[in-house]
Amino acid sequence: NAGVTQTPKFQVLKTGQSMTLQCAQDMNHEYMSWYRQDPGMGLRLIHYSVGAGITDQGEVPNGYNVSRSTTEDFPLRLLSAAPSQTSVYFCASSYLIRDRGVTEAFFGQGTRLTVV
Amino acid sequence: SQELEQSPQSLIVQEGKNLTINCTSSKTLYGLYWYKQKYGEGLIFLMMLQKGGEEKSHEKITAKLDEKKQQSSLHITASQPSHAGIYLCGAGNAGGTSYGKLTFGQGTILTVHP
Numbered sequence: 001n002a003g004v005t006q007t008p009k010f011q012v013l014k015t016g017q018s019m020t021l022q023c024a025q026d027m028n029h030e031y032m033s034w035y036r037q038d039p040g041m042g043l044r045l046i047h048y049s050v051g052a053g054i055t056d057q058g059e060v061p062n063g064y065n066v067s068r069s070t071t072e073d074f075p076l077r078l079l080s081a082a083p084s085q086t087s088v089y090f091c092a093s094s095y096l097i098r099d100r101g102v103t104e105a106f107f108g109q110g111t112r113l114t115v116v
Numbered sequence: 117s118q119e120l121e122q123s124p125q126s127l128i129v130q131e132g133k134n135l136t137i138n139c140t141s142s143k144t145l146y147g148l149y150w151y152k153q154k155y156g157e158g159l160i161f162l163m164m165l166q167k168g169g170e171e172k173s174h175e176k177i178t179a180k181l182d183e184k185k186q187q188s189s190l191h192i193t194a195s196q197p198s199h200a201g202i203y204l205c206g207a208g209n210a211g212g213t214s215y216g217k218l219t220f221g222q223g224t225i226l227t228v229h230p
Binding site for chain 1: 117120122125146147149151156157158159161164166204206208215216217218219220221222223
């Protein structure tokens with residue numbers, strides 16, 4: 001039972017490079033989301049998806065693209081890395097607890113990204 | 117948009133001491149989540165509170181959502197070094213419209229000295 005799997009765990013990029021952070025879940029959850037964590041700022045939502053083919057922006061979407069071609073995968077693409085994108089990135093998958101009207105979220109282990 | 121403020125931002129206690137972390141919301145809370153994070157690792161779900169006045173416990177950790185549903189407290193009894201880490205509160209939007217989107221507080225860093 002893998003849950004939410006993120007790869008890679010660590011990455012160093014040069015300014016201007018592009019890369020994709022991978023996220024996969026095996027729980028058949030409808031919702032997936034990407035957050036970044038910076039010191040003193042908690043986690044901030046980058047993009048989210050409510051199902052395959054449907055994505056939307058979160059609080060801090062600039063510089064990032066996402067797509068959701070399958071229920072299982074939700075990759076995050078950095079188009080042209082900048083030092084301001086140095087952060088820890090977390091992917092989460094969620095499902096709605098219908099009789100309670102709230103969602104339960106499961107997080108991956110995180111990807112620590114440094115842009116130099 | 118909803119904002120969550122955690123206090124204190126950091127806490128250093130001696131092993132065996134009790135402690136409380138607070139999470140205050142700018143809006144009514146619909147589903148308040150507490151997570152723990154150890155350095156370099158992911159978030160570990162602790163508990164979720166939904167109803168005003170609800171209180172839940174897990175081992176030596178107790179969390180409560182106040183009646184007005186705008187503040188939650190996390191209390192650790194007889195702290196141990198294993199309790200050290202970052203505690204984060206998160207909140208979803210009303211009902212099923214949150215789509216798994218959570219707003220988080222800035223986190224409280226807990227250090228427990230043996």
